[in-house]
Amino acid sequence: MFPLLWLLVAWLILMALFGILTLITVSLNFRYAPAGMTTYVTTLVFLLVVVGVFVLTIPYLVTVDWSQSINLFGDLGPRI
Amino acid sequence: MIHLNHLPNCSPNEKIIHFLRRHPITLIGLIISYIGILVLPLILYWYLHTYQIWILQDPVWLPIIVLAGSFLFLFVWLFLFQHFMDYYLDIWVVTTERVLNIEQIGLFSRHISELRLYQIQDVTSNVTGAIKTLLDYGNVEIQTAGEKARFLFEEVPHPSRIAKSVIELSEIDRKKHLDEAVEGFT
Numbered sequence: 001m002f003p004l005l006w007l008l009v010a011w012l013i014l015m016a017l018f019g020i021l022t023l024i025t026v027s028l029n030f031r032y033a034p035a036g037m038t039t040y041v042t043t044l045v046f047l048l049v050v051v052g053v054f055v056l057t058i059p060y061l062v063t064v065d066w067s068q069s070i071n072l073f074g075d076l077g078p079r080i
Numbered sequence: 081m082i083h084l085n086h087l088p089n090c091s092p093n094e095k096i097i098h099f100l101r102r103h104p105i106t107l108i109g110l111i112i113s114y115i116g117i118l119v120l121p122l123i124l125y126w127y128l129h130t131y132q133i134w135i136l137q138d139p140v141w142l143p144i145i146v147l148a149g150s151f152l153f154l155f156v157w158l159f160l161f162q163h164f165m166d167y168y169l170d171i172w173v174v175t176t177e178r179v180l181n182i183e184q185i186g187l188f189s190r191h192i193s194e195l196r197l198y199q200i201q202d203v204t205s206n207v208t209g210a211i212k213t214l215l216d217y218g219n220v221e222i223q224t225a226g227e228k229a230r231f232l233f234e235e236v237p238h239p240s241r242i243a244k245s246v247i248e249l250s251e252i253d254r255k256k257h258l259d260e261a262v263e264g265f266t
Contacts, residue, residue: 004140004143004144007143007144007147008143008147011147011150011151014151015151015154018154018155018158021158022158024187025158025161025162025165025187028165028187029165029168029169030081031081032081032082032169032182032184032190033081033082033165033168033169034081034082034099034171035081035082038168039081039168042161042164042168046157046161049157050154050157050158053150053153053154053157057146057150060143060146061143061146061147064139064143065139066143068139068140070140070144
């Protein structure tokens with residue numbers, strides 16, 4: 001058994017990594033891509049989808065009780 | 081950003097003739113595979129909703145599914161964008177005076193090479209395969225004198241037209257730089 005909070009912490013670390021990679025990717029795109037609408041539109045679409053995922057995910061995660069524990073093997077199986 | 085009106089080391093009368101990237105069809109396989117990965121969580125959600133609905137109502141398992149799903153979606157989306165960038169930032173520019181090869185390899189490697197048109201000795205276009213023939217895309221190989229590296233335009237649209245154009249441009253430029261070209265060959 002381990003606390004559900006650990007998974008949230010792992011997710012937050014991975015999201016920080018995602019943020020760093022996104023920052024590097026977008027900055028490289030703006031530095032080296034040819035100036036034009038396509039560059040702006042593709043980057044905007046990429047960022048909008050990322051923001052959309054966070055907008056959908058975070059409000060749910062705020063409502064979760066992270067003090068619960070999970071038993072990977074014991075919790076699996078249909079509930080009657 | 082690269083401004084096409086202000087290429088590096090641009091001379092006053094230099095004009096861009098061709099601005100090339102790989103044919104967009106070369107991205108199709110990649111996009112389909114990424115869309116497949118992105119659709120997987122939706123299929124999993126449908127499966128759970130249909131056959132294992134208790135998991136979606138469980139206060140412990142639902143947060144885990146949301147965390148895993150958002151993690152998978154975001155990273156696949158990021159890798160898809162990075163692959164698009166790899167396509168988008170690989171550029172070949174043919175001007176009235178030179179050929180520029182700008183290649184992005186991953187996030188942290190970038191090669192820019194330049195070739196003067198009068199140095200060109202041979203240009204070959206190569207289209208192999210049914211799809212490439214139907215959609216008219218393939219490789220253009222530019223060979224220079226001596227041991228200098230060759231230039232390769234990979235999977236560009238209308239390769240034979242591009243090759244013919246590069247040959248014509250190099251002949252025009254060679255006439256302009258006849259003395260320099262002779263010096264370069266010797």
